[in-house]
Amino acid sequence: MAEMLPLLFQKRHVLPSGRMQIYISTVDQVPTLKTALTSKSGLGICMYSDKKEAQHLFHIGTRVTIDDFDQDPNTRLLKLTVSGQDNFKIQSIEQTTDGVFWGKTTPLPRWKAITINNEQRLLATRLKKMFEKFPDLDELYKRKDFDNLSWLCQRWLEILPLPAVDKQKLLNKPTCLNTYDYLMSMIKTSH
Structure with missing residues (x-):
């Protein structure tokens, strides 16, 4: 509606x-x-x-x-x-x-919560480091959901200076899995 x-x-x-x-x-x-x-x-x-x-x-x-x-x-x-x-x-x-x-x-429907597995834990570890590095960002979140892949992917989309057109394409997907793949490809190419 x-x-x-x-x-x-x-x-x-x-x-x-x-x-x-x-x-x-x-x-x-x-x-x-x-x-x-x-x-x-x-x-x-x-x-x-x-x-x-x-x-x-x-x-x-x-x-x-x-x-x-x-x-x-x-x-x-x-x-x-x-x-x-x-x-x-x-x-x-x-x-x-x-x-x-x-x-x-x-x-638009919300992305469903997905419990992270061991492979996906890297996103949580890196986000925790980001929160430590930027206390103002950390203070915004009284409740953090580091075990939820959807929550992690959305926080990364907010933080990273990605092209807006890429963010829009990812937000148009029914789950966070495309965003996870996108983020992991960025991490792998940065090493």
């Missing part, structure tokens, strides 16, 4: 069960924030690319809830902490007179 969601466009992506801090402009994105805070549906975060040769809005996004927000005293930016709830596919986008972008969205 289609649902209308207020949308924000980001270069980074948050996925279900993920948490992220994003920055929005107090100049032109506050109406979207106000709409999201009063909406029962939450807010949609969508990826975009602003490369001159390939400007593009991507069709898969994540409905998020806003956990916290704070104004940066040195800039005209608001820092939001958001939690990913579920993915959606954008059917159409319209902009209202107050500048809010609304997406007509349909939900």
Whole structure:
């Protein structure tokens, strides 16, 4: 069933069960924030690319809830902490007179939890090291699910600077197994 969601466009992506801090402009994105805070549906975060040769809005996004927000005293930016709830596919986008972008969205099924096996444990080990190296990232996650391959793959898709088009293709798959194969091929070619 289609649902209308207020949308924000980001270069980074948050996925279900993920948490992220994003920055929005107090100049032109506050109406979207106000709409999201009063909406029962939450807010949609969508990826975009602003490369001159390939400007593009991507069709898969994540409905998020806003956990916290704070104004940066040195800039005209608001820092939001958001939690990913579920993915959606954008059917159409319209902009209202107050500048809010609304997406007509349909939900995508969540990847089912898959208990990792010994071969897949490498992804968990490396993610634990990443969390140790970046305490701000570690602090975002009160609950970590290192034994769940779907959770691991989604965290890696959030963290790694992969091309957005690749992330979108992987998110369009019914399970995390294609993402696992993609991540493992990256690890094997880096050695």
